[in-house]
Amino acid sequence: ELPAARRRRLLGEWGFTDLEMRDVINAGALDLIEQTVTAGASAQSARKWWMGELARVAKDRDVEIEALSITPAQVAELQGLVDGKKINDKIAKQVLVKVLDGNGDPAAIVEAEGLAVVSDDSVLTSAVDQAIADNPDVVAKIQGGKVQAIGALIGPIMKATRGQADAGRVREIIMEKLGVS
Numbered sequence: 001e002l003p004a005a006r007r008r009r010l011l012g013e014w015g016f017t018d019l020e021m022r023d024v025i026n027a028g029a030l031d032l033i034e035q036t037v038t039a040g041a042s043a044q045s046a047r048k049w050w051m052g053e054l055a056r057v058a059k060d061r062d063v064e065i066e067a068l069s070i071t072p073a074q075v076a077e078l079q080g081l082v083d084g085k086k087i088n089d090k091i092a093k094q095v096l097v098k099v100l101d102g103n104g105d106p107a108a109i110v111e112a113e114g115l116a117v118v119s120d121d122s123v124l125t126s127a128v129d130q131a132i133a134d135n136p137d138v139v140a141k142i143q144g145g146k147v148q149a150i151g152a153l154i155g156p157i158m159k160a161t162r163g164q165a166d167a168g169r170v171r172e173i174i175m176e177k178l179g180v181s
Contacts, residue, residue, distance in 0.1 A: 010034065014043035027051060029065055035072035041079040049075050053096060070099050078106040090163055091115050118164045121173070127157045127165065128173045142178055150174055 001009070010030075011021055014037070024030050029050040036046035050065065054075070058065040078095060081087045087095065087110055098109045110116055118124065131153045132139055141149040150171060157170050175181065 016043065016047065020047065023051060027055060027065060029055075032066060032072055036075045039073040039076035041076040045079045045083075046072075046075065049079065053093060057096075057100060068100060069102060070096070074099055074105055081106055081110060085119065085166065086110065086116050088117055088163075088167070091117070115164065117166050118161045119166045119169060121169075123161070124157075124165060124170055124173055127160050128153070128170060128177060130160070131156045132174070132177060139178060142180055147180060
């Protein structure tokens with residue numbers, strides 16, 4: 001397939017803008033992104049990893065992006081863990097570094113190091129109850145209509161769960177407990 005034809009085909013399949021495609025080509029990431037998509041990731045998430053976090057790591061380590069010790073299949077696996085809500089974006093970046101350092105595949109690292117997102121409602125409810133008890137002033141603000149103050153409760157819960165709580169679920173539980181919609 002000729003390069004121009006391939007570019008047109010991938011533009012159509014992936015839905016990138018001309019500018020995004022140009023950046024991908026200039027960064028030398030086209031093949032890597034295509035292989036990551038073939039391995040099961042969406043084009044947008046593959047581009048996000050290769051043009052974002054992996055490009056930054058390559059620059060920090062002063063190597064070309066294709067010289068990084070991670071395969072497109074591992075990137076797709078990592079994104080699959082995020083998509084499946086097994087880990088969040090913050091944890092994914094920690095796992096990425098461990099993959100790059102040669103510590104294994106993403107799922108194995110998450111399992112071995114206990115990095116999976118906490119989504120057990122009993123654990124989350126207990127953390128929410130504690131945060132509500134510790135922050136009566138914040139609770140009063142939320143019940144008074146300042147729903148954005150909920151972040152002041154989510155923060156300590158995320159800290160208590162080492163960043164592994166499902167923040168969306170935590171928010172839902174807080175809203176239920178405080179009778180706010």
